[in-house]
Amino acid sequence: MFWMSARMPNDTFLLYGFDGVPADLDAAIGALITHAGTSPDLNRRVADGSRWRYPRWVPHQVGTGQFIVHDLVDTSWRGCLAAVSALVDDQLDATVLPWRLHLFVGVQGVPGTVDDATVAVLQITHTLGGGGRTCGPAAVMFGGSASVDPVAPEHAHPVLLPWRSVQAARTYRQLMRDTEAALVPPPAAPCTPLRTNASPVGRRLMRTVTRDRAQLCGTTVTVAALSAISEALAGQLTKLGVEVGELGAEVTMAKPGPRRAYNHFGTVGVGLHPGLLDEQRVDAIAADLADRRRRAAHPAMRASERAFDATPARLLRWGISQFDPSVRSATVTGNTVVSSVNCGAADFAFGGRPVRMAAAFPGLSPMVGITHCVTGVGDTITLSVYAAESAIGDIDEYAQRLEFAL
Template sequence: MRALAYADAAMYWASRIAGNDQFVLFAFDAPTSSRRTAPDLVGEVRRRAAALADLHLVVESVPGDLDYPRWVPAPVRDDAVVVRAGPYEWSGVLAEVAGMSRLHDHGSLWRVHVFDRVAGVHGAGGGARVAVFQVSHALGDGRRVSSIARALFGGAPPEPARDGPVAAADDRIAALRGGAMIGPHLARATARGLIAWSRAETEPAPVSVSPTRANATPGPIRELRTLTVPAATVKVGGRSVTAGVLAILAEVLPDYLAARPGDACAELTLAFDDDPSAEVLPRNRFQTAGIGLHADVADRARRAGLIADDLSAARRRAHSPGRLAARRAAASAPAALASAAVRLGADAPPPATVSGWTVVSSVNRGAADLSLAGGRVLLTAGFPALSRMHSLTHGVHGIGDAVTISVCAGGPIASDVDDYLSVLVNALNSAQK
């Protein structure tokens, strides 16, 4: 039994309020020479899952959230792998993913949904299979769950997690101890907060712009769309895929949202690595940063260069001594207060300004060397969760030479997401000229 780190517990507590499951999608071709039945597919995935320690866990809460929840060993559930026989169209698979119920509602941390006999998959000569790894954010950030997902389909297993020790194995004793230690833990968090303040460096003013219609409560409806292109298409001016996609979004978002180009911005998830030699490391090691899109710069290559510079600066800040000290201070917070902060944050009134019109999450999922039932991987996709301030998010995921831009839309954006996709396709097509 091990304890969830502060960042992982925050993700778990948030899942009790609103869905924050991650969906790691892989599409594979389905050669006619390798026909597999549903039990064959289930057995293949379950055998691989049996070898992964991350997939043999459940979360056990402490009464009153007076201590951090714990990872408890558990067998792979009977319903952990589900095969949907089809036939499906690619759009139908996306619609099924959009309507999937939260893992928290079923008390599980992960499931694999295999869609068989899928037509219309990019790069597939005929039919295809699509595997969707639905996973709790508590188990890891985009990098870690991508590593777990790769291992499910033939990749190397991820590095072992370095979760913290529990203060007491009995949850009632842990709750009593946690309640008694609120004062000392709060004092420690305050001291570490003062250290963080003393180490804080002067930083540029954070991005702060007026909300657009994409910054509205998304409601229950979700619409998912994808575009898959060669990586070279979005490496604008030789910059990274992430910078290139952001440079292209800069040409699309202002007109689509009827907003000023000079305000164009995106909230990007940035991974960080604290002390790699530490005995305890959270599974979620990322933060968000508002990135200006320089939409008023006409030249796309120059714009991508400016965005790349901003991304590099934001990553450097994420690794600064002040930010590291701030994360240590937050991780020292008493569990009861940390849990309350998550609940209160969900109920807080919407802010007057935002740091991004949309959220962008970008992860390279490695070489195209994965397989399912004898079929090679064709593409990978992912759909960052919507929030009360973002009804439009983008995933940027690469495997091999294929990059998929995924769009998740809700609220006022859901009704005309296909119009948005058409504009995005035009922008991508112009990038290839």
């Protein structure tokens, strides 16, 4: 993730809305610094001084310079989201500053709040993980009870690469045989690129739709969100004159087994089935996710990772340097990206002001102009959208479609 960030920016942005404004902002920030000092993840940066070695973590002390208080011209919730969107272009250099916290005070209309609210946005290097990992250290910084398991990345000696490559090839052939015998689901079919897969241009905006968990009963939060996205995206694209047919989503999915890396996940293609009725669509999406999990659990996947772990650093560094993000593809994994983040219990606060909602915003890429994330804290679920005007047209109209679908 660190080396790829030079080719395609990938900072993670986690947003938290707190009900009220701290009486003493400086004291509240001081408490954050104290709590952050107890998190190993928040007290390190990347060192990458040798082309022959992998990057490594070195100590980095939390400082006041990592906390930025912004003055909003427009203090509405929409104005705050516009300011957050403007932060995306200022990416972190993980060798200097691995994360920073942006604070917006006196925001009006934050979902779940009554009066003026405080919005905190954690911008953190993806080298430390996506939202599913970094929400743990974030909760610790805000005084929550989250426990964050340590990670010990695996790098095998390069001399093992030939043998592990042979093992990977053998288990891959077994995967092919198991697939032909219907013992393992086949890989997801690729999607045809649509307007949402064009290189994003125009305004880039963020929107959110917030619900209580009980309003999404009958299925998992992720499946409910995918079903709503299917209906809303198909409707919006059809209005824009796009022949939808089938839709698919590129969904992040945790890898099976113990965590072996900060980014312990992969991406899978999941059909969105816009032509089905609600209940049928929910069942079809859930079945697709189950198939992807079954295939990901095959021993061939772990064997491939073990071979990758033995790749010499210089070879992998060279390979990533050859990646050209501007190259267009004839097929895509999905017509949008959907992530799911569980931030755990709503047991943390900022300056005594309780957390009411959380959201995350996966970045756009040359092949994906609209992304979604379903984020939960306590019993509050937020479905966030980050989109370029070229991908979706009127984002407010699209957000209304999402609200209706949910």
